C-alpha cells in the first residue's frame with residue numbers, strides 16, 4: 611500500500627530452550643509495533659530456502675550451521691548476520707574467551723581490571739606436575755576448557771587441595787578462586803546498550819575454612835540457581851545482594867564497549883567479580899554469547915531498540931546503494947564509481963569500528 615512503511619524481517623535460529631525463554635509474546639509484540647517481524651527459522655529446512663530475511667539472529671552450534679550461514683550470506687549479501695560465527699567461536703574456549711581482556715586499554719584512575727590467574731591442563735600427568743602449579747594456589751576452580759553450551763561445559767569443581775585434583779577430567783582450565791563477597795556482576799550488552807546486574811555466587815573461602823574442607827566441591831550454574839536451593843545447602847548460604855554496591859557504571863560500560871569492539875560481537879554478557887583483597891579490582895571470569903536476556907530488566911525494549919538500530923542501518927545502506935546505481939545510470943566517471951557499493955557497505959556496517967571511531971547506530975559485522 612502506498613505510503614506504508616517497509617517492514618523488517620528478522621529470522622531467528624535458536625535451540626528450543628532459548629526460543630522458549632527469549633521469544634516471548636511481549637518481545638514479539640513490541641518489535642512488531644515498531645516494524646520488526648520476528649520469524650522462526652525452521653532448523654529442519656535449509657536456511658537459503660527460507661526468508662527473505664533482512665537479518666538473521668542465531669545461537670546454534672556446529673559446522674553444518676556455519677556452512678548454512680556462509681551460503682545464506684553469499685546469496686544475500688545485504689542481510690545482516692548477528693553475529694558472525696567466527697567471532698562467536700572465540701567464546702567456545704575458556705582460554706581464547708578471556709585473552710581478549712588483556713587487549714583492552716581503558717583509562718581509569720580509580721579501578722583496575724583483569725582476569726584471575728589460570729592455566730590450561732590437557733592431560734592427567736600435567737595436572738600433578740609441580741611446575742604447572744607454580745603460578746596458582748588453592749583454592750582453584752576447574753572449568754571445562756570447552757564452553758559450547760552443553761550441560762557438561764558448565765560443570766565446575768572448586769578444588770581446595772591436591773586430593774581434589776584426582777576427580778578432574780582434562781582438558782580443563784584451572785583458575786584461581788578469588789574471594790569476592792559471594793556476589794557476581796553480570797554485564798549484559800546488546801549493541802550499544804549495557805546493563806549491569808547482581809547475582810548470587812559462591813561464598814568466600816577463608817584460610818581457616820580451607821584447611822578443614824574436603825578435597826573438592828562440584829557445582830553448576832550457581833548464578834542461575836533459585837535462592838532456596840542455595841540456602842539449604844551446607845556450603846551455600848544466603849548472600850545479601852542488596853548490601854552489595856554495583857561497580858561504577860562508566861567503568862563497566864567502558865569495558866563492555868572495549869570487549870564489543872575487540873570481539874566484533876553485539877550480543878553477549880560477561881561475568882565480573884570484585885576482588886575482596888582490593889575493593890577496586892575487578893576480574894572478568896566468563897563471557898557468554900547471546901545470554902539469557904529475558905532475565906534482564908526491560909529486555910523487550912532493549913532488544914527492540916537493538917533490532918531497530920539494525921533496521922536504520924539497513925535503510926541507510928539501501929539509500930546509499932541506490933545513489934550508487936543512480937550515479938552509474940547517469941554515466942558518472944567510472945573511477946569515481948569504482949567500488950561504490952563496497953564503500954557503502956564498509957561505511958554502513960561499521961567494519962571500521964575497531965579503529966576507534968564509533969558511529970551512531972553501529973552494528974558490528
Ligand SMILES: O=P(O)(O)O[C@@H]1[C@@H](OP(=O)(O)O)[C@H](OP(=O)(O)O)[C@H](O)[C@H](OP(=O)(O)O)[C@H]1OP(=O)(O)O
Nearest residue numbers: 627628758759760831834896898899900901902903
Ligand atoms: O537460558 P539462561 O537464561 O539461563 O541463559 C544462560 C546464561 O545465563 P545468564 O544470562 O548469564 O544468567 C548463561 O550464562 P552463564 O554461563 O551461566 O554465566 C549462558 O550464557 C547460557 O548459554 P550457554 O549454555 O553457555 O550456551 C545461557 O543459556 P541459553 O539460554 O543460551 O541456553
Ligand SMILES: Nc1ncnc2c1ncn2[C@@H]1O[C@H](COP(=O)(O)OP(=O)(O)O)[C@@H](O)[C@H]1O
Nearest residue numbers: 726751764785786787788811812833881895896
Ligand atoms: N575465578 C573465580 N573466582 C571465584 N568464583 C568464580 C571464579 N570463576 C567462576 N566463579 C564462580 O563460578 C560460577 C561459574 O563460573 P563461570 O566461569 O561463570 O562458568 P559458566 O560458564 O558455567 O557460567 C561463576 O558464576 C562464579 O559464581
Ligand SMILES: [Mg+2]
Nearest residue numbers: 833881896897
Ligand atoms: Mg558464567
Ligand SMILES: [Mg+2]
Nearest residue numbers: 757896897898
Ligand atoms: Mg558461561
